Amino acid sequence: MTAGDGQPQIVVDALVKRFGEFAALDGVSFTVGRGEIMGFLGPNGAGKSTLIRILCGLLRPTAGRVLVGGMDVAKNPETVRQRIGYMSQKFSLYGDLSVVENLRFFGGIYGVPSGEMEERLRFAVDMAGLGGREDALVATLAGGWKQRLALGAAILHRPLTLFLDEPTSGVDPASRRRFWDLIHTLSEDGVSILVSTHYMDEAEYCRRIALINHGRLIALGTPRELKQHSLGGELLSVEGERIGDAMVQVQKSPGVKDVAMFGSILHALVDQAQLRVPEIEALLVARGVAGARVRRIEPSLEDSFVHLVGTQFASGETSP
Amino acid sequence: MFERIFHLLVKEFLELKRDKSARFRLLIPPIIQMVLFGYAATFEVFNVATVVLDQDQTQESRALVADFVHSSRFKLVAVAKDRRQVQDAVESSTAQLGIVVPPGFAELLRKGQSAPLQVLVDGTNSNTALIALGYAGQISGNFGQGYAQDLAQRTGRALGHPLVSVNLQERYWYNPNLNSRWFFVPGVVGTLTLITIVNLTAFAIVREREVGTLEQILVTPIRPIEFIIGKTLPFFLIGLLEVSIVAAVGMIWFQVPFKGNPLVLLLGTCLFLISVLAIGLLISTLCKTQQQAFASNFFVLNPMFILSGFSFPISSMPAVLQWFTYIDPLRYFLVIIRSTYLKGVGLDILWPQMTALAILGMGLYTLAVLRFHKSLD
Known part of the structure; x- marks a missing residue:
């Protein structure tokens, strides 16, 4: 436990989920504290959606336990569902109903008391910034509005835990920014939030990040921790003309552990920056790369991500 | 419980109200088919x-x-x-x-x-x-x-044999003129209801699955039985309306007499609709896309139609197929609707069909609720 007070809000313990032979989740454990924002990062098919669906009780675990608010999801799915909010990857409100009709419907089936309903609808409409468009059909709303409305619908019943499965995919940057402000506000109110994403910049907004690949948790920590410790070396940026052609040479150069392409720049992971910068520079000059420039840089989350995922591939993880 | 079902009902009718093509699909094709069947479907041979x-x-x-x-x-x-x-x-x-x-x-x-x-x-x-x-x-x-x-x-009886013959005294009961329209029209009411309601129910749920709204509903505390009641009740009401409209066309336009007690037919229709809704639900639990649902409906509805006795006598079928007719709700409903229309008989005669429909309906509905529970895994 690195965050929160008292009991963790979410406990995932040795979770395994198999679909036939395929292990979508293979022994995942972590906890999320009260009011904590936990980010889930991983390539497509890594098991992020499966994990969130198990936490919501939509799928049953093959082995292991999942507790939300101290309660076993597999044993008390209905009680747990009363206390959680969920936004699936796909937009899932009714396009042919209006904003208020959608909210009233979801409030109704979540059991929001009729005395509180109007106030909660007002709250959700204001939060989504949809004041004045209450009667617009949802199908006519733009992406950012739809997504904030979906968030509003997911918290009508004041859940203590929120699961968001790639909530910002396909939404413009300004709307994404605004969406994250809402998430932070909820977190300050004590709502625990588990959010999956594949935007690196969004991961930086999370208190902690879990990196998941091939159904396994391969790193867990604050963005800062991940950036500093996960690489196991220092990072160099290598620039120059037609640098892609030189990639193989850089890879073979002594002390270089890993090379990855970022646009037109190479990122090379080396044991000691001080020693390797002149070596690589000399190599490139010898190869006739014009404008070669090598310098030490601070690693980004993306570097950790690529490094860790690449490592897993290289070490011969063969699961499909 | 009732609160949640009520909210689902409101939602379903709002969606139906907005969906102009759905209203068209509900009303026009059944009436056109009724008229077609009424005129074209005949066993009689002329010209x-x-x-x-x-x-x-x-x-x-x-x-x-x-x-x-x-x-x-x-x-x-x-x-x-x-x-x-x-x-x-x-x-x-x-x-x-x-x-x-x-x-x-x-x-x-x-x-x-x-x-x-x-x-x-x-x-x-x-x-x-x-x-x-x-x-x-x-x-x-x-x-x-x-x-x-x-x-x-x-020839003064010299030629031409003295005639000895048996004279048939024919009396056709219930349909004195052997009008095959009288036979078909009530049957069409049953068949059309089956097809329309199974399609509506299966598609309604599969569409929610396809669009993703079903997943959103599944994470709410709603119980499967509440969801299923809320989702099928609208189609139950639509089914009743549809039977009334198609039956009215049959009586008013085609002049097929209705001799029985409408309440007996109403009871039979309600029991029949439960089975039909359950079949639609079962199909929806097996299908992920509307295309699959379409193919499944065809696969299920055609045999039900053939085995129902709508036009091919069950007594002429091979024994094995006759057994299958016992699990075909349309078989029982056709007896109920034809008997109430033409014979005017009541529950004293039709109780075995009513009982069979009630058992089938409960069984199928329970199966659908059980299957629905597991369907996302």
Whole structure:
């Protein structure tokens, strides 16, 4: 436990989920504290959606336990569902109903008391910034509005835990920014939030990040921790003309552990920056790369991500 | 519980209100089909295209041919000059029936003996062929009887055998004129309801699965039974409305009498609808996309239709298939709707069908609820 007070809000313990032979989740454990924002990062098919669906009780675990608010999801799915909010990857409100009709419907089936309903609808409409468009059909709303409305619908019943499965995919940057402000506000109110994403910049907004690949948790920590410790070396940026052609040479150069392409720049992971910068520079000059420039840089989350995922591939993880 | 079902109902009717094409799909096709069935679906045989070869060319032969031609059952399309032409006419489907009066036909009759008459029938459509042949037998029989009576009179009973015959005293109950429309129209009410409601129910849930709203509903505390009741109740009401409209068209437009107690039919319809909704639900739990649902519906509805006794008598089916008819809700509903329409019988007679429908409906519905629970895993 690195965050929160008292009991963790979410406990995932040795979770395994198999679909036939395929292990979508293979022994995942972590906890999320009260009011904590936990980010889930991983390539497509890594098991992020499966994990969130198990936490919501939509799928049953093959082995292991999942507790939300101290309660076993597999044993008390209905009680747990009363206390959680969920936004699936796909937009899932009714396009042919209006904003208020959608909210009233979801409030109704979540059991929001009729005395509180109007106030909660007002709250959700204001939060989504949809004041004045209450009667617009949802199908006519733009992406950012739809997504904030979906968030509003997911918290009508004041859940203590929120699961968001790639909530910002396909939404413009300004709307994404605004969406994250809402998430932070909820977190300050004590709502625990588990959010999956594949935007690196969004991961930086999370208190902690879990990196998941091939159904396994391969790193867990604050963005800062991940950036500093996960690489196991220092990072160099290598620039120059037609640098892609030189990639193989850089890879073979002594002390270089890993090379990855970022646009037109190479990122090379080396044991000691001080020693390797002149070596690589000399190599490139010898190869006739014009404008070669090598310098030490601070690693980004993306570097950790690529490094860790690449490592897993290289070490011969063969699961499909 | 009722609160949640109520919210689902509100949502369903709002969606239906917004969906103009759904309203069209609900009302227009059933009415069009009803009208089509009412006019086109008939077992009766009229105007059979007939080719005649009269090789006798006598007063008698011409009289017999006239009897055929003047009945509404046969229509003379060609007069052949030889056997070859008769064969050609049948082969090219110009005629479905050929009548050949052989030479010497009248001579035999005048001697008071039986004379042969050849009838060639295109048996491709066995049903029509059989019925046409029946009429041909009736017409030639009547002709023979009339001729014998006449001959006996003229010759002072010297010729023409004394007639000994059994006279059928026919009384057709419930449908005195054997109007096949009376048979079909009530059946169509049942069949159309089956098709429309199974489709609506299956598609409604599969669409939510496809669009993703189903997943959003599944993470709410709603219980499967609440969701299923909330989701099927609208279609139950639509089903009742549809039966009323289609039945009204049958009675008002096609003048099919309704002799029974409407409440008995209402009870039967309610029980039938439970089974039909459950079948739609079961299909929806098996399908991920609307295309799959479409294929499954076809796969399920066609056998149900064939095994229901709608047009093919169950008693003529092989024993194994007859067993399957017992799990076909349409089988029982057709008995209920035809009996209430034409015979006017009540629960004292129809209780076995009502019981069977109730058991089937409960069983299927329970199965659907159980299956639905697990469906996302």
